Amino acid sequence: MTTRAEFLGRIRTQMGRTPGLFPAEPSARPARPRERLEVLRRELSERWRENLERFRHEFERVGGVLHRVTDAAEAPGAIARIAAERGLHRVVAWHGDALGLDVAAPLTARGLEATAAPAVEVPVAERERRRALAAAADLGVTGVDLAIAETGTLVVISGAGRPRSASLLPACHVAVFDRDALVESLLHAGLALEAWHEGTPPEGRGASINFITGPSRTADIELTLTRGVHGPKEVHAVFVERGLVRRHG
């Protein structure tokens, strides 16, 4: 078996034989990305209306549906309406702290079978049970760590209380967000990624970050666009105007 030393040694030998094709540098990285991101968020909060409009336009282009509510307390009602219109009953959701509001209780009160993910480590058997629950669910509720206006993309970080399956296994995904999550471009998202990876990760941070741009799709049979091949067939985003009580991932 090849070792690290041999492998990198051979690379070094080859590198020594050529100066390369032209002088080139990788991208300049921000020095203190967390600070830069905070500054950016403050700047962007002035323009949230334009960015939300652009997000809506792009999100709809990729097949997403945007809903708007004024107050966080109205979000469960909006989710329940989406479920009712489609005859969906079983809901899995992020933990209330991760989401910025508790949806399991109000959804249960509206007659849905809703469960929220635990915010702490649980034993294997419980993880298995939760996975089966998510696999059987027909609607998943998540928060949003970043909403990219340029591409209509929702970015979610996994972690404690933030199961990956909620945005993946059910056929319908509903994401709840507010103006804090809005950025303009992929290059802004690059800054956020730098910030999230700066220093030691916070307690409860998971190992997976997903950029979600519309419902799961394929064109593998005669280039016919078909939705919901493995992931959700529908993606909804509920925008809460007055904001969520958010805890950043």
Place this chain on the structure above:
Amino acid sequence: MSEAPPATPLRERAGRALKDTFLQEALTIATTKFIDLRREAFDEFPEGEALRDRARAIKEATLQGLDHYLGLLIDNVERRGGHVHYATTAEEARQIVLDIARSTDARMAVKSKSMATEEIHLNSALEAAGVTPVETDLGEYIIQLAHERPSHIIAPAIHKTKGQVAELFARELKRETVPDPEVLTRIARAELREKFLQADIGISGANFGVAETGTIVLVTNEGNGRMVTSLPRVHVAVMGVEKVIPSMTDLAVFLAILAKSATGQKLSVYTSLVNGPRRGGELEGPEEFHLVLLDNGRIRQIAGPLREALYCLRCGACLNVCPVYRQIGGHAYGYTYPGPIGILLTAMLNGPESVKDLAHASSLCGACADACPVRIDIPKMLIELRRDVGERRIAPWPERVVFGGFGRLLQRPALYRLAARTGRVLQRPFVSRGAIRRLPLFFGDWTRTRDLPPIAARTFQERWADLEREGHR
């Protein structure tokens, strides 16, 4: 060499493709659609051109510091609890994956679309070792059921009709169905959902490996990449060494151009960043994460003639615009990687001898270089490969004699004039309706599929001399 050469010659493979009327239609529709979507995406994105230059510079800069960036990637993957393996050959890569499967007692592996695992022919090795590999990208799933190979880097089953897929599902899955893509997709979803939940091991490729953070990045539209990296208890990613990039800032640059080049989307549906195994508090995620770094002919090209091909993002844009690919499709190339970039990658993986015919399967029109998001000069490397094939005496001897002689002629003006005068006389029996349509002996190979313009009655040199005499200069 890692891949067996095709059983039939290129001319025969291409001939078969040209006679396949469905394939011809499918290729025209698919490639034209991809070209239009790509153009629209970049038309709407004025900063795209500058970002392509930036992306190209990042690829070159990474190669100039490859040992450093790979070292950083390895350290960071290990710091996050992942294991890193080093595969010099395809054989070694297969062995590493089999060892992981054995040590974790795996019976079934779900795979997300990966050209790297195609390249090392992992599936047959897994099967032989008693591990059932299940391709989960819909296109890959279809061709796996049909026991075929991908015909396009990003649309592996474009050569199949919905009718053929329906027949395939009826035969292999015992599911009678109408030939409707929507229904067929629903059947595949149900079949594969079970596999995702049962599988012991998830195997993926990697679109990028981010050195500074130890992150593996997967880009998919269907969501199978997310399934494969989240549901099974073990995740193995097989990554060519050239896929490493320095930072998240660089990643954003590539994401901004990758999907636009491939499918014309602003971004593919899912971009998944994998930071090693499941962390405390998470409900899902693998308990083990393995990264297999793959050489398989790449490392010797760092200082080799195919260095620039190491920039490739595997977007497939060069296939769609290539007049040869558009006619013959992916299978006719005979190796894992089709299209213009595929010829270079085949030479990289299997040595220049493997492309002695393929090196000529290009019109050198340059459309590939224009479409390439990182502006790889594919035609230049194809010409170098042709020269290499000539110098190594791999080309057929009549071709070597004729082109060698022609080369010497061009360097001697007097001899050239003499040859033109003689040729004018000698060609007479072969000229009909203004062209040389059939040559004798082995020269006949040349004229079998094309005409040759005859030597002009008066050469350019002679006419130029006339013009000078008449004072037109």
